[in-house]
Every structure is written in C-alpha cells, then in structure tokens.
Amino acid sequence: MDYIQPFNRILLVGCNECVTVCSAGGRKEVGLLSSALQSAFLSAGKSIDIKEHTLERQCDPEYVEELVGMMDGVDAVVSMACGCGVQEVARRYKNKPVFPAVNTKFMGASERQGVWAERCQGCGNCLLGITGGICPIARCSKQLMNGPCGGSTNGKCEISKEVDCAWQLIWDRLKMLGQEERYLDIIPAKDWRTAGGGGPRKIVREDLAG
Amino acid sequence: MKTNSILEKVLANGNLAVTSECGPPRGAVPEKVKEKGQLLAGFVDAVNVTDNQTAMVRMSSLGASILLRQMGLNPLLQMVTRDRNRLAMQSEILSAYAHGIDTMLCLSGDHPHFGDHPMAASVHDIDSIQLIQMVKTMRDEGRFQGGAEIENPPKMFIGAAANPFADPFELRVMRLAKKVAAGVDFIQTQCIYNIEKFETWMEGVRNRGLHEKCYILAGVTPMKSAGMARYMKNKVPGMDVPDAVVARMAAKPKEEQAQEGVDICIETIQRLSQVKGVAGFHIMAIEWEKIVPQIVERAGLLPRPQVA
Structure with a gap:
C-alpha cells in the first residue's frame, strides 16, 4: 500500500502461469487483491481506481504487449506475476512505475494442497x-x-523439525536403488559460474533465435 | 612427515595426543585469549581455536591463533565454510602459515539459525570435504584450488570432525571414509558419552581400515552440572547423552556435580584408551579451560612428550 499511496489509477496485472498454479497471482487473486485494496484505501479516506487484467504469460513480450491500450489511463502498474513478469512489464512500459505485489521466493513443488516447498x-x-x-x-x-x-536427527534437519534432512532422503533413495557405494564418490568443489557466479545468465537457442 | 606440526609428530611417535580448545572472546580482548592459553600451556599438544562457533561473532580464529602462537603454543586453526568463499579461505590459510600456524580443522560450521545473526547469508561455496581437498592440494601440489602455483605452499596438518552419533548412523563410517579419501590426516570426534555407540562406530572404522589412514582423537567434554547434561541431551543437535549419564550426574548434590562430571570424563578417557584406533583425546571444556590440567593429569596423560 505504501508503494501505491501516491497514485489514483492503478492497473493490477496477473499472470496465468506459475503464480496461478500457486494461488499467488492469477485471475482469482487479482480480483481479491483489487477489492482488498479498494476497501483498505476507502477506510483510509481515499478512493482509488483499479483496473484488473490477467495475462496469459507475463514473462513473454508478445503477451505483455496486450497492455498497451490500458497504459494511458493509469498512473502506475502493480504486477502479481513473479519477478520475471514484473521486470518484463517494466522493460516494455518505461514511463510507468511498476510495483511487485508478490515476493517471489523459490522454484518448488507442491507437497500437498496449499503447501509448496523448494526443490x-x-x-x-x-x-x-x-x-x-x-x-x-x-x-x-x-x-x-x-x-x-x-x-x-531422525531424518530431520538441525534447524527445524519441519525440514527434512536432504542427505537422509538421498541416502534412503540410494539404498532403494541399491547404489549405496555411490555415496563414497566425492563431489568436487562446484563451479558456480553456471549458478550466477559468472554474472547474469542467458540461454540462447540458435535454432529458435534465428 | 608431511608437515612441521607438533601434533603430527606426537601422533607419528605413537603417543596418545591431547588437544583442547579455546573459544575466542566476543570482543577485542586479547587478554582473554592469553589467559586461556596460559591455562593450557604444557598440558596439551595443540589448542583448537574455534571459528565463530554456534554462529556467534567472536574474535577470528586466525587472530586468536596468532596470539596463542606468539605465546609459544600450538594453535589449531578451525575454519568453517559458512562464512567465507574459497578465495577468503585460501588467503587466510596463507596468513596462518605465515604466522607459523601449521595445523587446522576443516568444518562446515553451525547454521546461522543457532547464532545471534540468523539474518545472515551463509556462504557454503565449498563444503568441509571439498575444503580438505583444497588444503591438501595447496600442501601437496603447491597449487591454489584455481590451479595457479603457490610461492612457499602452506604445509598444513589437516584435520576434520566426525560425529559418530548423528543420523543416519549407518552412513557415519562412510562419511569418515570420504574425509579420508579427500586427504584428512586426523579427526576430532563429537563429545562421547555413549561409549557403546562410539565403540560400534570404531568397529566400522577399523573394518574399513580407516584408523590406519588417519589419526582419530576421541572428543570428550566434562559436564559441570546435571542441568548441562540434560541440556546437551535434549537441545544440542547430534549429541547423544544416555539417560544413565544424566542420572549419575543428577544423583549427586549440586555442589558435587562438577566433580562427578570430571570423574566421568576421566573414566571415559581411560576406557577409550583401550579402544584400538583411538590415537588421542580432544578435551572440549567449554568455558572451563582451567579444569583441563586436572583431567589430563588424572587421566595419566602427563607429561606431554617433547617432540620439537
């Protein structure tokens, strides 16, 4: 709310991909956040105009282009996509402030209904x-x-009983695969260049990029 | 001999080695380091200097090690992979060696979750086994991890930790085997209270012949009170304190519990001296350094051999 306090007309943009699956920034959440913001501002004595729109994919220029017609009527954009979507909107619409509505955390999997964990x-x-x-x-x-x-301890990490010990999981799985001796192979020091240590990363597929 | 380390010489001569530790102060107070060093001088072969243990900021292991070295003691530089990347670690090893420090311990370190800076980012560029490999490459090949040649390579006697009591237990001997394969020269174990479990682990160690490829120093910690015994049993990850030990401490009146803790520690040392493959003892008297001389003496480990 601090981000958008100075503005009167907001475009709230969701994304139909990962954030939809994670119930963080799809069409439904855009609707919920929009009404929550309007009532919060109303009770603070301010009326705010919020336009809602959800893109098929917010990290892809061709979908982000869809927003072009809506931009003139707004003062700022709030994106409910992951950090990639936020940045793509900011890149395309250079004269509009863009704010993130979600904190993008990790690439994970769904452990059960409503629970996601880093993988x-x-x-x-x-x-x-x-x-x-x-x-x-x-x-x-x-x-x-x-x-x-x-x-x-007992399959759990020392930092919390809620966190599985990854090496217990690895060991259990190696045993199931009959690959216990594989544990003895030393994994050498990692080259972190591929992990971002070499600067921002980029993938170019020559066959597709032309 | 791979190095000039006094600890290496003591072990190579077949003596039961004795090490102890000094936790650096939480402030720029060299007097405290010297005070602890003074208490241990003459009673141990090397003094471990911890590296931001329990993830609390302290004087650096290198800084405190230099102070001890200047007193004529043999500091054992502990190094955790949590706080530094490989550039910082290698430069610190050079600095240590330049100050006459030739023995070190390679560790991953306690998680920041347990310390007073839980908001800090952990580095973990490399892990403890990769750190062993790196120090060995520096010593034996005279090269940095990146491949470049080192002028006057640091000849470090390389140690690591082993916890025979953590899970999965069946993996614990193999984990030591990996450290041996990486090039470790000596091991200091987690504090031993569950002697049977330690002996089971040692049997696995001997079955793989690991006791002939590295020196194993058994870790012991005298307990000051029944409260401390309960705390270590319930709150310290990877610690195995049997009920019988807690009960034995609790059976004594409060003012006699510290002495009981010392007695248990000495009995443990005497029993473990008989275990094949135990090459010495690492006495971790946490903030109780002044008790170490009594333990070393009563355990029959005096005088310390003169090997220089």
Whole structure:
C-alpha cells in the first residue's frame, strides 16, 4: 500500500502461469487483491481506481504487449506475476512505475494442497543424477555436497523439525536403488559460474533465435 | 612427515595426543585469549581455536591463533565454510602459515539459525570435504584450488570432525571414509558419552581400515552440572547423552556435580584408551579451560612428550 499511496489509477496485472498454479497471482487473486485494496484505501479516506487484467504469460513480450491500450489511463502498474513478469512489464512500459505485489521466493513443488516447498535453485549444473534425484543444493540447509552434517536427527534437519534432512532422503533413495557405494564418490568443489557466479545468465537457442 | 606440526609428530611417535580448545572472546580482548592459553600451556599438544562457533561473532580464529602462537603454543586453526568463499579461505590459510600456524580443522560450521545473526547469508561455496581437498592440494601440489602455483605452499596438518552419533548412523563410517579419501590426516570426534555407540562406530572404522589412514582423537567434554547434561541431551543437535549419564550426574548434590562430571570424563578417557584406533583425546571444556590440567593429569596423560 505504501508503494501505491501516491497514485489514483492503478492497473493490477496477473499472470496465468506459475503464480496461478500457486494461488499467488492469477485471475482469482487479482480480483481479491483489487477489492482488498479498494476497501483498505476507502477506510483510509481515499478512493482509488483499479483496473484488473490477467495475462496469459507475463514473462513473454508478445503477451505483455496486450497492455498497451490500458497504459494511458493509469498512473502506475502493480504486477502479481513473479519477478520475471514484473521486470518484463517494466522493460516494455518505461514511463510507468511498476510495483511487485508478490515476493517471489523459490522454484518448488507442491507437497500437498496449499503447501509448496523448494526443490531447485537453478544452479545450472545438475547433480540430481548422482544424488538419487534429491537436490542437496536446494534442500540441504548448508548446501553440503558430500553428505549429512552432524546435526541430522531422525531424518530431520538441525534447524527445524519441519525440514527434512536432504542427505537422509538421498541416502534412503540410494539404498532403494541399491547404489549405496555411490555415496563414497566425492563431489568436487562446484563451479558456480553456471549458478550466477559468472554474472547474469542467458540461454540462447540458435535454432529458435534465428 | 608431511608437515612441521607438533601434533603430527606426537601422533607419528605413537603417543596418545591431547588437544583442547579455546573459544575466542566476543570482543577485542586479547587478554582473554592469553589467559586461556596460559591455562593450557604444557598440558596439551595443540589448542583448537574455534571459528565463530554456534554462529556467534567472536574474535577470528586466525587472530586468536596468532596470539596463542606468539605465546609459544600450538594453535589449531578451525575454519568453517559458512562464512567465507574459497578465495577468503585460501588467503587466510596463507596468513596462518605465515604466522607459523601449521595445523587446522576443516568444518562446515553451525547454521546461522543457532547464532545471534540468523539474518545472515551463509556462504557454503565449498563444503568441509571439498575444503580438505583444497588444503591438501595447496600442501601437496603447491597449487591454489584455481590451479595457479603457490610461492612457499602452506604445509598444513589437516584435520576434520566426525560425529559418530548423528543420523543416519549407518552412513557415519562412510562419511569418515570420504574425509579420508579427500586427504584428512586426523579427526576430532563429537563429545562421547555413549561409549557403546562410539565403540560400534570404531568397529566400522577399523573394518574399513580407516584408523590406519588417519589419526582419530576421541572428543570428550566434562559436564559441570546435571542441568548441562540434560541440556546437551535434549537441545544440542547430534549429541547423544544416555539417560544413565544424566542420572549419575543428577544423583549427586549440586555442589558435587562438577566433580562427578570430571570423574566421568576421566573414566571415559581411560576406557577409550583401550579402544584400538583411538590415537588421542580432544578435551572440549567449554568455558572451563582451567579444569583441563586436572583431567589430563588424572587421566595419566602427563607429561606431554617433547617432540620439537
């Protein structure tokens, strides 16, 4: 609310992809946030005009182009997409302030209804083939690549009973696969260039990029 | 001999080695380091200097190690991978060696969750096993991890920790095997209260012949009170304090509990001296350094050998 306090006409933009699946920024959440903001501003003695729109994909220029006709009538944009969507809107509409409405946290999977947990850090040099399909980079609190620390207790991480010990999971899985000896292979120090250590990352598919 | 480390010489001569530790102060107070060093001088072969232990900011391990070195002690530089990337770690190893510090311990470190800066980012550029590999490459190949040659490579006697009591237990011997394969020279274990479980672990260690490839120093910590025993049993991750030990402490009146803790510690040392593959003891008297001389003496570990 602090972000948009100075503005009267807002365009609230959702995205139909990941944030919809995660119930964070799809059409439904756009509607909910819009009415919540209007009533909050109303009770603070201010009326605010909020236009709602949800794009098929907010990280793709061709969909973001759809917003062109709506831009003249608004003072600022609030995006409910992930950080990629927010930045794509900001890149296309350089003269409009754009604010994020969600805090993008991680790439994860749904553990059960309403619960999502981190699975991948996008480090660009995948270890899953040798760690039983469980990622120690994303799922070990110390990012240990060669086994559990001394704090693993009853399958749980020392930082919380709510967090599984990734190395317990890896070990259980290696046993199920009959690959216990694989644990003895030392995973060497990682080259973090593919994980962002080499600067912002880009993928170019020559066949598609032309 | 791989290094000039006194600890290496003591172990290579077949003596039971004795190490202890000094936690640096939470302030720029060199006197406190020197005071602790003074208490341990002559009673131990090397003094571990912890590195922001329990993720609380303290004087650096290197800074406090230099102070101890200047007193003529043999500091054992602890280094955690939590706070520094590989550039910072390698430069610190060079600094340590330039100050005559030739023994170190490679650790991943306690998670910031437990300390007073839970909002800090952990580094973990490399893990403890990769740190062992890096220090060994620096020593044996005279190269940095990035491949470039080192002028006057640091010859470090390389240690690491092992926790025989953490889960999954069946993996614990293999984890040590990995540290040995990475190039570790000696191991200091987690505090031992559950002697049977430690002996089971040692059997696994001997079955893989690991006790012949590295020196294993058994970790012991004297308990000051029954309260401390309960705390360690229930609150410290990876610690195994059997009920019988807690009960034995609690059976004594409060003013006798510290002495009981010392007795248990000495009995543990004497029993573990008989375990094949135990090469020495690491006495972690947390903020109780002054008790170490009594433990070393009563355990029959004096005088310390002169090997220089």
